Amino acid sequence: MTTALLFDLDGTLIDSDPLHSAVFADMFAARGVTIDFDYYRTHMHGRLNVDIFGDLCPDEDAVALSRAKESEYRRRLGPGHPTLPGALALLDLADAQGWRTAVVTNAPRINGEVVLKALGIADRIETLVIGEECVRGKPDPAPYAEGLRRLGADPARSLAFEDSPAGIRSAVAAGLKTIGIRTLLDDAALRAAGATATITDYTDPALVPYLDPLKLQAG
Numbered sequence: 001m002t003t004a005l006l007f008d009l010d011g012t013l014i015d016s017d018p019l020h021s022a023v024f025a026d027m028f029a030a031r032g033v034t035i036d037f038d039y040y041r042t043h044m045h046g047r048l049n050v051d052i053f054g055d056l057c058p059d060e061d062a063v064a065l066s067r068a069k070e071s072e073y074r075r076r077l078g079p080g081h082p083t084l085p086g087a088l089a090l091l092d093l094a095d096a097q098g099w100r101t102a103v104v105t106n107a108p109r110i111n112g113e114v115v116l117k118a119l120g121i122a123d124r125i126e127t128l129v130i131g132e133e134c135v136r137g138k139p140d141p142a143p144y145a146e147g148l149r150r151l152g153a154d155p156a157r158s159l160a161f162e163d164s165p166a167g168i169r170s171a172v173a174a175g176l177k178t179i180g181i182r183t184l185l186d187d188a189a190l191r192a193a194g195a196t197a198t199i200t201d202y203t204d205p206a207l208v209p210y211l212d213p214l215k216l217q218a219g
Helices: 017-029 037-044 049-056 062-077 087-097 109-119 142-151 165-173 187-193 205-218
Strands: 004-007 100-105 127-130 159-162 177-181 197-199
Touching: 004 142, 017 037, 017 062, 049 062, 062 109, 087 100, 087 205, 100 109, 100 142, 100 165, 109 127, 127 142, 142 165, 159 165, 159 205, 165 177, 165 187, 177 187, 177 205, 187 197, 197 205
Parallel strands: 004 100, 004 159, 100 127, 159 177, 177 197
Antiparallel strands: none
16 A cells, blocks of 8 residues: 545645636526625535535526536636645655655546646646546545545555545545645634644645655655
C-alpha cells in the first residue's frame, strides 16, 4: 500500500466558487428565484447539481439544467487559470516522494478534464474520480474509497484536501485524514465537518506537520 494525496477540485485546486455562484444566480434569476453568494455558500456549495436543481426547480429536468449550468461555467472559465498558491509545489513534492495523486470531485467529468487542463496539471494527476460515476457521490465515502482503490493507497498513509463539509465527510468516512481549505468556509465550519486541520492554501505552514510524517513513512 502506498501514500497518496487526494484533492477535491473546485475551491481546492482552483478558486472557482465565485464563478459557479454567478452562473447559478443567473439561471435562477431567469426563473424568478433570487440567490446571492451567501445562499450559494450555505445551501449549494459541495452538493450535486441535480440535487440543487431538484430542490429549487422541481418542475424542470434537473439533469438538463445541470448540464446547461456546467456548460455555461466552462464557457465563462476559459483557458489558463492559476492553481491555489502552493499547489504546484505540493505536486512537485509528491513527484519527488513517489506519492500517488488523484482528484475526487462531484463535478461532471468534462468539467474535471477542462479545469485540470486550464490549470495545466492534467498530466500530473493520475486519476480523476467523478462522484456521479460512483455508487453515490459525496458526502458518501464511495468517491474517496474509489480513489484509494485505483491508486492502491493506504488511507492511513494518505491525505485528502477538501473545502466543503460534504467533501470532508466523504473523505473522513473513507478513512482519510482530511485538511480543510479555507477558500469559502472558516476553520470552525471545516473542523465541524471533520477536518483534522485547516489551511489558507498550500503555502500555509500549518500543512507542514501533516506532510512530514508521510515523508518519514516513505523513507
